[in-house]
Amino acid sequence: xxxxxKAETAALDVTPPALEPAAIEAEGPTVAQRAxxxxxxxxxxxxxxxxxxxxxKDRALxxxxxxxxxxxxxxxxxxxxxxxxxxxVIGRILEVVDDLARxxxxxxxxxxxxxxxxxxxxxxxxxxxxLESVGLERVDPAGQPFDPHSHEAVTTMPxxxxxxxxxxxxxxxxxxxxxxxxxxxxxxAVLQWAAPPEEAAASEPPAGEAAL
Numbered sequence: 509x510x511x512x513x514k515a516e517t518a519a520l521d522v523t524p525p526a527l528e529p530a531a532i533e534a535e536g537p538t539v540a541q542r543a544x545x546x547x548x549x550x551x552x553x554x555x556x557x558x559x560x561x562x563x564x565k566d567r568a569l570x571x572x573x574x575x576x577x578x579x580x581x582x583x584x585x586x587x588x589x590x591x592x593x594x595x596x597v598i599g600r601i602l603e604v605v606d607d608l609a610r611x612x613x614x615x616x617x618x619x620x621x622x623x624x625x626x627x628x629x630x631x632x633x634x635x636x637x638x639l640e641s642v643g644l645e646r647v648d649p650a651g652q653p654f655d656p657h658s659h660e661a662v663t664t665m666p667x668x669x670x671x672x673x674x675x676x677x678x679x680x681x682x683x684x685x686x687x688x689x690x691x692x693x694x695x696x697a698v699l700q701w702a703a704p705p706e707e708a709a710a711s712e713p714p715a716g717e718a719a720l
Contacts, residue, residue, distance in 0.1 A: 600638040607631045647683030647694045649676045658683060660693040664700045673701035 611627050636646065649659055653675050665677040676696045683694030 597642050600641060601635065604631060604635040604638055607634060643687040645685040647685060647690075648679060649683075649694050649696060650679050652676055654696070654698045658690060658693055660695045661698045662695050663697045665697045667699035667701040670701045670703075672699050675699050 607627075608631055611624070611631060614624065614627075636644075640646075647658055649655070654661065659676065660683075662680060667673050667675070667677070675698070676694075677699040678697040679694055680697070681692075681695040684691045
């Protein structure tokens with residue numbers, strides 16, 4: 509048999525080569541040095557936190573002042589818009605006030621009741637037209653079905669036929685809506701139908717007929 513090859517017994521040298529100081533500096537700071545760099549003295553940390561707190565406090569004060577200024581400006585603009593709206597409404601009815609003043613100063617000796625009645629009717633229509641231009645709507649439900657949401661029944665009246673039962677027979681006071689919202693319901697009389705005695709008797713079943 510041939511001889512086995514002689515095993516290599518020499519240990520490999522795995523010791524890293526020694527680094528020169530210049531090489532260490534070239535590699536940069538170690539982990540410990542990096543951690544130490546993240547730390548700062550306590551007095552510097554407190555100063556930094558105090559500065560941040562002062563910055564946030566200043567921001568909060570500025571935000572509060574801006575909000576207060578915005579609130580005051582919004583309230584002022586709302587009041588100005590309200591005043592302008594009221595001024596527009598008053599401006600529309602000034603002519604009606606002038607008409608009323610002319611009627612109030614008519615000479616009774618030279619004015620008939622018919623002329624006065626006609627003049628007041630014209631003033632009323634003109635006044636309603638001015639109010640309707642800003643959103644007012646008169647509720648006049650004569651002849652319409654009674655609606656408890658828009659009408660107030662103050663009395664009842666006999667209906668002439670069954671078809672007119674539960675309808676408005678008379679309007680004592682008109683109602684008004686403003687831009688869809690009910691300001692005042694109309695005060696009305698409601699018609700009620702009562703069948704005549706002969707019709708009521710005819711509609712009753714015979715006395716001897718048993719109810720099913």
